[in-house]
Amino acid sequence: MTTLEVRPGPAVLAGIERGPSLAAHRAQYGDLPRPGLDELLALVESAAVRGRGGAAFPFATKLRTAARGRRRPVVVVNLAEGEPASSKDTALALTRPHLVIDGAVVTARALGAREVHVVLPGERPQVVAAVTRALAERDDRVRTSTHVTSGRFVAGQARAVVELVSGRDGLPVTAWVPEPVSGVGGRPTLLSNAETWAHVARWVLLGQRGYAGLGTASEPGTTLLTWSLDGTGGTQPTTVLEVPFGSRFRDVLPAAAADRPVLVGGYHGAWATWDTLASARVSVPQLRLLCVPLGAGVVLSADGCPVDASLRIVSWLADQSAGRCGPCTRGLPALAAELTAAADGTGDLDRVRELAGLVTGRGACAHPDGTARLVRSVLTAWPDELAEHARGGCTMSGAGTCQELAS
Structure with missing residues (x-):
């Protein structure tokens, strides 16, 4: 069984030592505000919030598209971490479940959505248990449903998630329009992963002061990284850490990462030498230029060949x-x-x-x-x-x- 270490961080992982309960969460952040759609759009645009699922797509664009639909939107929290090398959404489910749920709930209210669907990974029962406990603590007056995947690698793909929520097999299908245009039941569907929802909530709860000095002008804020010494499904400990964008990889990765081959971005990522990664910064566009996508925020150091x-x-x-x-x-x-x-x-x-x-x-x-x-x-x-x-x-x-x- 892999051991997961979640290190406290400067933003979404700040204060995790207080525990995952709703009481601890509210003591740290206070009650959840109720911004209108225009106010929420202004917040996420000013923060340049981008999806943390791999594509780094602007959240405000998805939000605006879903709001323009003719039918009532649906909000989906994608916790189906099908990438076996990633544990960042697992870390949030275990330590910060209410920050994730806050992000979905505040957005659903602003959109006028009546449903929030939470998709959980069937291969990670500890996540299912943690999120189920967290939902039982809340009374958001928004209908919330949970769905558990089959645990396959492709189960976390956006269209596979839409299929599961729609009551069909949670497997990908060809889609001709994006989910914010037509997703669950043909309705506009705002679907993001747990890390994205956590960042949305923190901006609503704290605003700019919660991210002051973190990141760069073009990439404000932080991102979660999953690091492991064993990139092939072994039993080596896995570490989740939160780092500001623009940080040098050599400064934020554990010492054991040095001088080893590294697989960046997970199983759909790319190999790089340590020298290449050590000279780079945690930056989506910079890594794209190196042909090493950040993807799901995974850095696997090969313990071998x-x-x-x-x-x-x-x-x-x-x-x-x-x-x-x-x-x-x-x-x-x-x-x-x-x-x-x-x-x-x-x-x-x-x-x-x-x-x-x-x-x-x-x-x-x-x-x-x-x-x-x-x-x-x-x-x-x-x-x-x-x-x-x-x-x-x-x-x-x-x-x-x-x-x-x-x-």
Whole structure:
């Protein structure tokens, strides 16, 4: 069982030592205000609040779009942390559940929404229990429903969440319009992850003074990072920490991260050398320029060989598809098999690149694209190690041979 350490932070993780109860939350923040829609829009626009689920989409744009719909909107809290390497929403559920719920409730009131749906991860029972307890403490006069996912990797994808809330299988489907235009029951649906809702609530509760001096002019505020020494689903401790945007990675990551290969952004992220990451800052646009997406805010330091870690992750991802389109059902297994063959010297890296290109941009969701991104990154970041593998060797395993690590 993985041990989770949640460190106190400067904003949404401030005061977590007081406990997760509603009484402790209200003692710290006071009663939840009731801003109107225009006031809430002004707040989140001035704060430049962006989604923390990976896309970094402006929250105000989603809010305004949902408000313009002809039908009554729906609000959805996405706690379905399908990314196994991420624990930031789990950390908030365990330490700051009422901050997350406040964000959804204050937005629902401003929109005139009558329903708040909370989607919980079936593979994380401690989250289900914590959020259920928190909801039982409240009386917001807003109808709240909970939904539990199947625990699959793709269950946290936005359209999969909409499908689950709509009473269907929680798997991705092709969507022709964004959720704020048409989501649950065809109604405008404002769907964000737990971290985004927590930031919305804190801006409403404290305003600018709650973020004074945090972040940069272009990226104000903070973000949550999940760091682990073992990026392949092992039992190494996982740490969630809150850092201001603009911080240097070398200054905020644990010392054990130094000089190890790092996978940034989770299983749909990209590999980088420690030198590349150490010289970078926690910044969505800067990391995009380095072709290393921040994504779900995951930094995995490989405790061993990144090639073998990639083989395990890509094979696992190939088994996690919704099974609804060719790029997932046929393309990803073929990509995993070809990458494995290239690493053991029986395959062709050019064929790996070809398959990565074939699955990109053709799926019903972004699962093939994210998997292909990870594959391309290992080819780019560790070409010498792949060549060594093809010769039957390995220079980077930290605990035994690559064959032992893969078993």
